[in-house]
Amino acid sequence: MKTNPHMKISLGICLLAGALWGCEAPKEDLDTVLTKINKDVLANSKAYQTLEDATSTIGHRLTGTANGAAAEEYAYNLFASYGLDVKYQPFEVVSWTRGTIETQIGAEGKLEYLPSVSLAHSPVEADVTGEIVDMGNGIQADYEAKPGAVKDKIALVYIGILPDSPEGTSNLHRSEKAKLAIDNGAKAIIIYNQVKDKVLLTGTASVDGDLIPIPAVCIGYEDGIALREKMKAQKQFARVQMTNTSAPIKARNVIATIKGSELPEEKIIIGGHLDSWDLATGATDNGLGTFAIMDMARSFKQLGLKPKRTIEFIMFMGEEQGLLGSRAYVEEAKANGTLDQVKYMFNQDMSGNPIGMNLGGRTEAEAFFKEVGQKINGIDSLYSNLTRTGAGLHSDHQPFMLEGVPTMSPISNLNADIFLCYHADCDDFDLIVEEHILNNVRFSGMVLYALADADQLPAAKLSDEETKTFMQEKGLELKLRLGGDWRWGM
Numbered sequence: 001m002k003t004n005p006h007m008k009i010s011l012g013i014c015l016l017a018g019a020l021w022g023c024e025a026p027k028e029d030l031d032t033v034l035t036k037i038n039k040d041v042l043a044n045s046k047a048y049q050t051l052e053d054a055t056s057t058i059g060h061r062l063t064g065t066a067n068g069a070a071a072e073e074y075a076y077n078l079f080a081s082y083g084l085d086v087k088y089q090p091f092e093v094v095s096w097t098r099g100t101i102e103t104q105i106g107a108e109g110k111l112e113y114l115p116s117v118s119l120a121h122s123p124v125e126a127d128v129t130g131e132i133v134d135m136g137n138g139i140q141a142d143y144e145a146k147p148g149a150v151k152d153k154i155a156l157v158y159i160g161i162l163p164d165s166p167e168g169t170s171n172l173h174r175s176e177k178a179k180l181a182i183d184n185g186a187k188a189i190i191i192y193n194q195v196k197d198k199v200l201l202t203g204t205a206s207v208d209g210d211l212i213p214i215p216a217v218c219i220g221y222e223d224g225i226a227l228r229e230k231m232k233a234q235k236q237f238a239r240v241q242m243t244n245t246s247a248p249i250k251a252r253n254v255i256a257t258i259k260g261s262e263l264p265e266e267k268i269i270i271g272g273h274l275d276s277w278d279l280a281t282g283a284t285d286n287g288l289g290t291f292a293i294m295d296m297a298r299s300f301k302q303l304g305l306k307p308k309r310t311i312e313f314i315m316f317m318g319e320e321q322g323l324l325g326s327r328a329y330v331e332e333a334k335a336n337g338t339l340d341q342v343k344y345m346f347n348q349d350m351s352g353n354p355i356g357m358n359l360g361g362r363t364e365a366e367a368f369f370k371e372v373g374q375k376i377n378g379i380d381s382l383y384s385n386l387t388r389t390g391a392g393l394h395s396d397h398q399p400f401m402l403e404g405v406p407t408m409s410p411i412s413n414l415n416a417d418i419f420l421c422y423h424a425d426c427d428d429f430d431l432i433v434e435e436h437i438l439n440n441v442r443f444s445g446m447v448l449y450a451l452a453d454a455d456q457l458p459a460a461k462l463s464d465e466e467t468k469t470f471m472q473e474k475g476l477e478l479k480l481r482l483g484g485d486w487r488w489g490m
């Protein structure tokens with residue numbers, strides 16, 4: 001080890017002063033800490049092995065099921081085994097679980113069975129028959145072009161944006177498409193997937209986590225395209241029968257804490273959803289993010305890092321059913337007056353192999369993260385230090401962003417086959433590349449430390465009025481209105 005002259009002097013002062021008022025080792029500079037994190041993760045990371053272990057021993061991690069509870073315990077025990085302070089944050093929610101589904105489609109009187117899955121928050125029981133109407137992308141423009149067309153009929157919509165759409169057409173979330181179908185009087189909605197080979201996708205069709213009044217199903221891409229073609233020649237009909245359950249359940253967020261050394265009342269949250277859908281093991285959505293976060297906590301603890309601010313490493317449950325765990329966290333923090341302590345929320349959802357950071361719409365934070373990113377790039381040029389400043393919804397950062405808390409997330413550079421299995425029956429551990437998860441632990445871990453130890457944070461909490469303007473400027477007002485999250489009136 002090289003001794004630097006400053007260290008000698010401070011050690012000297014330390015020895016003299018130590019007897020009088022105690023003494024701490026001088027704090028290492030940022031470059032030294034980032035290098036340490038990098039080395040530790042490359043040598044000691046447990047992210048890949050623990051994710052493999054959890055997916056093979058637990059299976060899926062659906063909130064409110066025995067599997068979900070097992071995942072909560074797994075995370076709790078893993079944090080504890082690393083020596084971290086860890087606690088459960090219990091919450092109660094009404095949770096939806098799929099039951100049976102049967103979808104038949106064809107010309108009148110000639111319906112045939114088609115593979116399908118129910119989208120979450122479809123009714124507990126439904127048996128609906130009707131004519132199918134092609135609503136294109138299922139966005140506002142499609143309904144404006146065909147007013148009244150789906151009234152008492154079944155809407156067929158594409159989950160993506162069809163290639164023949166006008167340039168610049170922006171997509172809506174499946175739940176927003178379902179909301180538009182409901183608002184326009186449809187009696188069911190059939191969404192066809194964009195992933196080839198009849199991959200079926202699940203996810204919520206509800207913008208607010210409540211049950212929707214009509215059945216929503218997903219069918220395979222090829223089946224959707226074929227159906228559209230048939231409809232050009234002859235009217236097509238569908239019968240959708242399903243049963244589901246919706247009942248109150250208990251779930252637990254898992255929170256591990258490293259207390260801040262100088263500003264313990266200020267919290268930096270790094271969080272992601274531990275829960276997954278039940279069609280597969282959710283290795284990428286969101287094993288990738290959560291098992292990386294647990295390993296960052298391991299590394300920080302092992303290295304004895306003491307950033308200025310407190311870090312909370314949070315495993316949220318219930319994200320897939322409507323951000324239930326992160327909403328519960330924010331509600332509890334508001335109720336007990338601690339929300340103002342939350343200074344930043346770093347969300348990890350399907351994050352891997354990051355090459356930069358998305359700054360959640362906070363352009364003012366760009367200079368800070370560019371500077372930190374330059375240091376990371378100096379350690380490993382794989383981190384190319386991109387920044388983006390768009391703001392989006394539909395993950396656990398949303399409830400925080402709605403309270404004006406600055407949020408961010410990694411810009412992931414992952415293989416395309418991972419995204420094809422999003423919410424689908426192929427989201428399993430064979431998609432995980434060890435290097436991708438390691439790179440996330442290293443790079444996100446370094447960014448997290450720099451943020452938690454910053455002299456001054458790069459972005460501040462917005463007031464209620466500023467938050468409203470922010471949402472409008474980021475083009476999120478309509479989406480928030482659809483989701484029942486717009487609280488600023490007309």
Ligand SMILES: [Zn+2]
Nearest residue numbers: 285286349350
């Ligand atoms: Zn996710």
